[in-house]
Amino acid sequence: MTAHTKNNPSMDVQDWIDVDLTLAPGPYAELIDSAVQLKALSWSEKDKLLANKAVYFIFFNQSTRTRSSFLTGLQKMGGIAIALDPGSGIYTPALPGQEIPYATERVSDVARVLSGFGDAIAIRMYGEPAGWVYGQANRYMKEFADWAGIPVISMECDRFHPCQALADMMTIKERLGGLRKKRIVISWAYSGSWHKPVAVPQSLLLASTKCAMDVVVAHPPGFELDEQVMAAAEQYAAEQGGSLIVSHDLEEAVRGADIVYAKSWCSLGHLPRRLGEPVNEAAMVDLFEANRHWMVDERIMQCAGSSASYLHCLPADRGQEVSDKVMDGPQSLVFQQAANRMHAQNAIMARVLSPVSRTR
Amino acid sequence: MTAHTKNNPSMDVQDWIDVDLTLAPGPYAELIDSAVQLKALSWSEKDKLLANKAVYFIFFNQSTRTRSSFLTGLQKMGGIAIALDPGSGIYTPALPGQEIPYATERVSDVARVLSGFGDAIAIRMYGEPAGWVYGQANRYMKEFADWAGIPVISMECDRFHPCQALADMMTIKERLGGLRKKRIVISWAYSGSWHKPVAVPQSLLLASTKCAMDVVVAHPPGFELDEQVMAAAEQYAAEQGGSLIVSHDLEEAVRGADIVYAKSWCSLGHLPRRLGEPVNEAAMVDLFEANRHWMVDERIMQCAGSSASYLHCLPADRGQEVSDKVMDGPQSLVFQQAANRMHAQNAIMARVLSPVSRTR
């Protein structure tokens, strides 16, 4: 897009899309603390904080936590939450070349129209609605942001899930007191469905290395994360004094862990490179089925030790990613973690709705 | 479920699922009065009553009155109403054994997650989403309640519709002044669709016998209500000084009635016993078609007498359950009754959102 067509190019608008990659460790640490502080306030102390601010929530993918926590959190702070469902409620916002008369509307138009009514746009898009081309959903959100005169917040794209990562870091800090040199295992886990993006582990990897944690990324060969993200995480680890290693052995990886965070994600190598091309589904499923044993069960948590905590962004596929006993057991923090989604997002909304500088 | 896995087992949380069966006559009568009193207040007197309380409304079945009245009533009292539609908006909450990776999420997880954000969960589920197995939707709601740390309100299951019954009793009391020894006919009526649960007549039967009304349950053979519900109603009638008889003759049943409440419901005998088994649809339809004459028309209302009132929970199948002339005529209270849905539910929400004791 050329600069002359860009909407409000001079406005200081904060988008919240690639922040895990770009926001510096210092401000990120402050953000974690501000989220914890905001959570501690009673609702009556914050129920006017976003009074009369309207946010559009555009859901290309279903969700339980994201929808419920955003709609609740914003309204509990006095704001106006409007969920928009492409294809049923609204014309589907589409990029040039993908438009269908009377079914879609160009992203640049939708972004500018919504900017005329409300105060922020939040988008959830990954996987199928972006043709499973890695990075496509991320680009889509940035296109929205380029045209919107109001902040655009990612509610998960195919690269990052910044709201989840902030809730994760809040939860870990609440549990461990601090983050520096604490040991976290970010592991792949088996699921009967391969349809899950890498957004959660990638955002968490960046957030945890930024906070100087000792990070182990564990997965079977074939589930490598984005090289650019890995490189950025290595640099954060080096600069901040944490560490980052990769393991192909879950049992070994979890020894001495403070946090075991294991969830499924798809193999980037079996996704199509271009829109319209198919997922290599046979190879994807074979790779998944060859690794059915990557489940967090009691034995794995015993390897980790009794002081280790279990986290998962949910929804968890029970009996596949995790056993019932771990999920419902005393080491599981998953419901505290889910509850923190709302508080993390409230902190983010409070921040971007008082625009200071454009950070994307 | 074992006690150790139960969420917040010690909390005094009021659920609103089986209250028609379990709430004692005294408190129930008080509740009717409190609903009438709440209705009488101007909105400016109650627009902060549930300020900042967030309620999730999970709709497995469509509805006009239930959706509109709950969303309106809660927000007019200052609360936050969030409608969640399983399968489109959110992952479908599922019981163990019925889970599908990335399409469903276990009820115990959804209940605990929502409890971390909001203040109550309301659920509408009967029929198809519960495989038409009688009692299945009721059990589903109780599973939700067992895990939720916040109240669970039934917006109609396959056994009970407590919000409807309370609106019904308000309407009857407003009309008749009192309830004791007033004569109500709760009748089956023909519809071109058999897909209607017994929840409405069963809740009304319990509510009306609790209030010492003289109750006639009228239906063709084959449309018997749940034996446990009938037994409880008989006991309420005996204890409170009302009466309960069953009739298979609509014309005879309505003579001298103060209230004629006739609606369609399915035959419990033709529903499957186990999930996955089919409805005996041929027999169901035959039974319905054999009773096409069970319609409330002018002749039936003449049998009842000019002081009788006509009630229906709506939507009514005109020309099948009821004639246009009755529905739109001077004896019909159906729109006052529908309006009372909102006030009844407001009274229920006001009650359960100030938790005192767990009544389910």
Place this chain on the structure above:
Amino acid sequence: MTAHTKNNPSMDVQDWIDVDLTLAPGPYAELIDSAVQLKALSWSEKDKLLANKAVYFIFFNQSTRTRSSFLTGLQKMGGIAIALDPGSGIYTPALPGQEIPYATERVSDVARVLSGFGDAIAIRMYGEPAGWVYGQANRYMKEFADWAGIPVISMECDRFHPCQALADMMTIKERLGGLRKKRIVISWAYSGSWHKPVAVPQSLLLASTKCAMDVVVAHPPGFELDEQVMAAAEQYAAEQGGSLIVSHDLEEAVRGADIVYAKSWCSLGHLPRRLGEPVNEAAMVDLFEANRHWMVDERIMQCAGSSASYLHCLPADRGQEVSDKVMDGPQSLVFQQAANRMHAQNAIMARVLSPVSRTR
């Protein structure tokens, strides 16, 4: 419908359906000014204006601007916005003779039920949900209004789109300072989809002649507007001192124009006369394809001159109705126009929710 069945026949309720046809020029001009004034107020000056007023938004057709602007605008004025989607959220409101047990509910019942809970009903319906029979959606809304005890607002039917026209007139007045004798071209334009109603040009035609503009209606033969609307517009032009001519040549039509407003609409001649009959789709498509050249591009805007402004109600089919360069160029007012939707509708809601007289 006979008078005795009409709900609240004596109430002074303002509906907002045919106002473009019926509201006199004087009051209409005042309404434009009141919308401009309301827009100028800060949100804190108007955030209690519709406090506690609940409006139901029934969407038979998808929309981006209409949904977003109504939900935002009402809530920013303190009101309660409830979107209802027929067929999924609620039983589909149906006219007598089109009812299906347990899938639909008669309009007269839905209208009266909603009147018992809330304060206004807004409906969007045209095209497919009304069987493409011209006038059917308009009649449907009036049926709703006949039974509702609260105002009914059209969010676009098959004849009129009064909210769009008011936003259009606000935008033109903001741009030109005044309206009298200003030259507007209301033109058809090509689209790859014929599925667009005549509501927008018809409402705009009535509004602009009422305001004494010099109006050119431009379209290829076969795209004639409703004769009754044309006749009313001619009368407004004559009475108010404006003018109205029809042109079949876009290039000639736009010369000297202050406003070029070009959008696609279907050919009324190829729509069915009765419900259940098909659209003459082959002839419709042929007529469209024969006129692919009716696009507003740079050349057309050059014919109009550099002081001319381009308007479109959106969504626009880029590369069909309009070129990218016009849409995104300096003469385009489309995003200001879209933003005015919210302010226009706020003025309408503020007016009808303080009922004075029934104007339909």
